[in-house]
Amino acid sequence: MKISKIAEVLRADVLCCEENLEAEVASACAADMMSDVLAFVKDHAVLITGLCNPQVIRTAEMMDIVCVVYVRGKVPDAMSIELAKSKNIVLMTSKYRMYQACGILYGEGLRGGESRI
Amino acid sequence: MSEQTRISLEFDVEGDNFVSAGKASEAVKGNLKMLGLPPTIIRRAAIVMYEGEINMVIHAKGGKAYVDITDKDISITLKDEGPGIENIELAMQEGYSTAPDAIRALGFGAGMGLPNMKKYSDNMEIESEVGKGTTVRMKINIQPDSEGQQQ
Incomplete structure (x- = not known):
């Protein structure tokens, strides 16, 4: 699924790296605990989270995650946005709650991928 | 990489600085990519480096990280x-x-x-002595078949 499609179906505002909106994501992972994200490994994934600190971006960077969706209308701090820009990670914020956001993306055909590396 | 290639990296991990936590792992990842x-x-x-780095920040007021890269591991x-x-x-x-709630609120300590x-x-391998400190040693093999081990 294209990142632009994720933004569209989640009615999300893109916060940075708009130039990468046409990139493809192959799977999704939703978590507020970063260690749960680190237990999940898939290429070109999108992370759906309600957590807003810079460690979200560092975790995304470690996992080669290409897009982070903040749910419940959350907006990350300026440092997170700067860090994401330097790593070329698309950030967007959606007013949907995590459960809804996951349901919408799953319904559109985006699956979770394997839980093992 | 040639047989003789060996890269040694050393990092100071700052304790209680949650914002900078992960910088050493980022540098290691950059080196491996190169x-x-x-x-x-x-x-x-x-x-493994990032989880370890976060652990040192959360629990141990920082520490040192040493990374050795050879053609084998x-x-x-x-x-x-x-x-x-x-x-x-x-x-x-x-x-x-044993992480406090404040750490859990930051997304770690699960x-x-x-x-x-x-x-x-x-x-x-973990060596640890209460009151003295902890040393964790980890190895990742770089063999053609090692990629398949964890699949």
Whole structure:
């Protein structure tokens, strides 16, 4: 699924790296605990989270995650946005709650991928 | 990489600085990428290093990280002078954590750090003495077939 499609179906505002909106994501992972994200490994994934600190971006960077969706209308701090820009990670914020956001993306055909590396 | 290639990296991990936590792992990942190693190997090394770095920040007021990269493997040693681990067996259990709520609010302390480190490394050893500190040694093999081991 294209990142632009994720933004569209989640009615999300893109916060940075708009130039990468046409990139493809192959799977999704939703978590507020970063260690749960680190237990999940898939290429070109999108992370759906309600957590807003810079460690979200560092975790995304470690996992080669290409897009982070903040749910419940959350907006990350300026440092997170700067860090994401330097790593070329698309950030967007959606007013949907995590459960809804996951349901919408799953319904559109985006699956979770394997839980093992 | 040639047989003789060997890269040694050393990092100071700052304690209690949650904003900078992960910088050493980022640098290691950058080095591994430059060496052109397989993405799965790079990611596994990045995960174990990052979990270890976060642990040192949360529990041990920082420490030192030593990374050795040869054509055969990646060795990561994390050394701290923190409180030590009382019961290593218990600490290795998924979900067991002594991290305070403030850390959990930051997205860590789910009790997955050490289990993730064990899962993604080919070998992991922990030496710990209460009141003295902890040393974690991890190894990730870089062989053509090592990519398949964790698939």
